[in-house]
Amino acid sequence: MKRGRIAYAGAIHQVTATGDKVRLPNGTLLNEDEVVWLPPVEPGTIFALGLNYADHAAEIASALPTEPMVFLKSTNTLLGHNAFTIRPDDASMMHYECELAVVIGRTARNVSQADAYDYIGGYTVANDYAIRNYLEGFYRPNFKIKSRDGCTPIGPWVVDAADVADPMQLELRTLVNGEVTQQGNTRDMLFKVPYLIEYFSSFMTLNVGDVVLTGTPHGTINVMPGDEVVTEIESIGRLRNTIIRDELAPTS
Amino acid sequence: MINAFARPRGAPPAEVLVDIEADRVQFGGRSVALSSCHWDVPVKGAVYGTLLNFRQELDALGDKVNQPPYGGMPSAPVMYLKTPNTFIGHGAPIPLSADVTQVLVGAALGVVIGRAASRVSEQEAMQYVSGYTLVNDITVPHDSLFRQPLHAKNRDGFCPIGPWIVPAGALPNVASSRIQALINGEVVQEFSLDDLVRPLPQLIADLSQFFTLQPGDVLFTGLSPGAPLAGAGDIVGVAIQGLGKLENPLVREQDIVGGRS
Numbered sequence: 029m030k031r032g033r034i035a036y037a038g039a040i041h042q043v044t045a046t047g048d049k050v051r052l053p054n055g056t057l058l059n060e061d062e063v064v065w066l067p068p069v070e071p072g073t074i075f076a077l078g079l080n081y082a083d084h085a086a087e088i089a090s091a092l093p094t095e096p097m098v099f100l101k102s103t104n105t106l107l108g109h110n111a112f113t114i115r116p117d118d119a120s121m122m123h124y125e126c127e128l129a130v131v132i133g134r135t136a137r138n139v140s141q142a143d144a145y146d147y148i149g150g151y152t153v154a155n156d157y158a159i160r161n162y163l164e165g166f167y168r169p170n171f172k173i174k175s176r177d178g179c180t181p182i183g184p185w186v187v188d189a190a191d192v193a194d195p196m197q198l199e200l201r202t203l204v205n206g207e208v209t210q211q212g213n214t215r216d217m218l219f220k221v222p223y224l225i226e227y228f229s230s231f232m233t234l235n236v237g238d239v240v241l242t243g244t245p246h247g248t249i250n251v252m253p254g255d256e257v258v259t260e261i262e263s264i265g266r267l268r269n270t271i272i273r274d275e276l277a278p279t280s
Numbered sequence: 281m282i283n284a285f286a287r288p289r290g291a292p293p294a295e296v297l298v299d300i301e302a303d304r305v306q307f308g309g310r311s312v313a314l315s316s317c318h319w320d321v322p323v324k325g326a327v328y329g330t331l332l333n334f335r336q337e338l339d340a341l342g343d344k345v346n347q348p349p350y351g352g353m354p355s356a357p358v359m360y361l362k363t364p365n366t367f368i369g370h371g372a373p374i375p376l377s378a379d380v381t382q383v384l385v386g387a388a389l390g391v392v393i394g395r396a397a398s399r400v401s402e403q404e405a406m407q408y409v410s411g412y413t414l415v416n417d418i419t420v421p422h423d424s425l426f427r428q429p430l431h432a433k434n435r436d437g438f439c440p441i442g443p444w445i446v447p448a449g450a451l452p453n454v455a456s457s458r459i460q461a462l463i464n465g466e467v468v469q470e471f472s473l474d475d476l477v478r479p480l481p482q483l484i485a486d487l488s489q490f491f492t493l494q495p496g497d498v499l500f501t502g503l504s505p506g507a508p509l510a511g512a513g514d515i516v517g518v519a520i521q522g523l524g525k526l527e528n529p530l531v532r533e534q535d536i537v538g539g540r541s
Contacts, residue, residue, distance in 0.1 A: 072363065072364035072365075073361075073363040073364060073365065097427070098428075098430060099427070099428040099430075100360075100361045100363065100428060100430065100434070102326060102328070102361060102491070103326060104491060104492050104494070116490075137436075162356075164351075164352075164354040164355065164356070164358070165349055165350035165351040165352065165354070165426060166331055166332060166350060166354050166358045166425050166426070167331055167358050167359075167360050167425060167426075167427070167428045167429065168426065168427060168428070169428075170354065170356065170358055170359075171356070171357070171358075171359040171487075171490075171491060172355075172356040172490055175359070175491060176490045176491065177398070177490065177491060177492050231377065231430075231431055231434075231435055232363070232365050232366075232430070232434050232435055232436055233365040233436050234365075235364060235365060276399070
């Protein structure tokens with residue numbers, strides 16, 4: 029089952045999706061393009077992995093991490109499917125990051141790798157944008173690069189864990205204006221999903237609805253206002269976002 | 281007397297009238313002994329701290345700020361998150377897992393946001409603050425400030441908050457008051473917020489240029505330089521005049537039975 033959250037006719041609804049239709053709890057069927065997609069999750073905590081694919085690590089850093097390079101993101105970052113993300117005028121390198129997002133389904137503390145899948149509720153797609161020239165050296169990645177308003181589209185929906193045969197064998201790709209610019213497979217993660225659940229839950233409690241963004245493969249390129257960025261993951265979904273200028277930026 | 285908003289355990293959220301000297305608190309038409317009350321976390325939003333906002337923090341780093349891996353003074357506020365698994369109310373035990381022997385007692389002023397603040401100016405920033413509370417930024421000592429310190433700051437129960445929220449109007453000068461860190465009831469550290477790199481209005485204004493603070497969010501002043509260390513068996517606390525006192529025992533994780541961990 030694909031479970032989403034939408035705004036429609038003045039209210040927020042939990043919906044299920046089939047094909048290009050969206051089903052409201054009362055049975056009404058809508059076309060997917062006539063609703064406003066909201067982030068399908070409302071996490072308390074958003075974990076994110078840096079440098080979790082060897083080929084992307086080589087692209088932006090010199091050495092591979094020996095333990096998960098994890099950071100936290102604030103919830104003001106989340107946007108739904110079909111939304112808009114701002115590229116500030118002084119950004120020199122703003123890139124997308126197509127990532128498998130894992131949604132926690134049960135409270136997890138001290139969970140072993142062997143049991144980890146029992147604690148996953150589902151999966152969705154995230155696009156964890158970065159503005160690389162904002163990267164600074166303290167508690168990094170700092171908020172200005174990774175916790176900006178609306179810098180993390182997520183969705184369109186959460187696919188139930190039971191419906192994903194092997195989350196460690198999924199093709200990921202990003203298309204900018206219809207052209208494939210990033211490709212990878214979740215099998216190439218350095219630290220796999222069960223390992224990450226064990227790792228986090230060894231020192232903190234994972235709560236229902238928490239999200240783990242599992243990192244991105246090679247192929248992150250600069251995007252500009254007007255670009256349509258589609259991040260998609262096999263068996264999960266296709267998440268669309270459009271880059272816009274900062275129309276309200278103070279002019280100097 | 282402190283007039284505040286609180287979440288008394290086992291009762292609906294309420295306005296409370298606290299008399300610390302007399303050990304009394306009134307809410308919902310009742311008057312009970314303050315020492316007999318349990319208080320749940322009074323806030324519902326996200327909780328953010330800030331690094332390098334004390335002048336002495338920068339002084340202590342000296343030229344290291346410009347050297348690898350740091351590579352220079354950051355241009356924007358350096359923030360960190362205390363995640364929901366860290367939130368506990370006044371009196372609740374802070375669990376220490378087997379690999380943690382001592383923690384820093386991070387006495388801090390918590391600033392509660394009242395309405396959405398995006399791209400606000402320094403002059404108007406404080407209009408977005410609805411109240412104040414106490415925050416204890418429990419932290420495992422760590423030397424490197426390069427990566428986000430989840431192991432040091434985001435363990436379960438590592439962010440006591442409360443006991444209540446005092447409306448901003450009741451504490452117009454709170455930012456210049458003294459903040460005290462307590463261990464076993466003794467004041468072991470006392471400092472002021474007179475010498476912040478970014479005073480609160482500037483911190484809110486600068487952060488809000490790229491980050492919308494939501495109603496109910498809490499921005500706290502960050503781990504102060506010279507924060508004291510404590511270990512299992514100690515009761516650690518924060519006190520500020522007009523806000524009262526937030527105290528929690530440090531307890532070995534395996535000794536908590538039926539607790540929230």
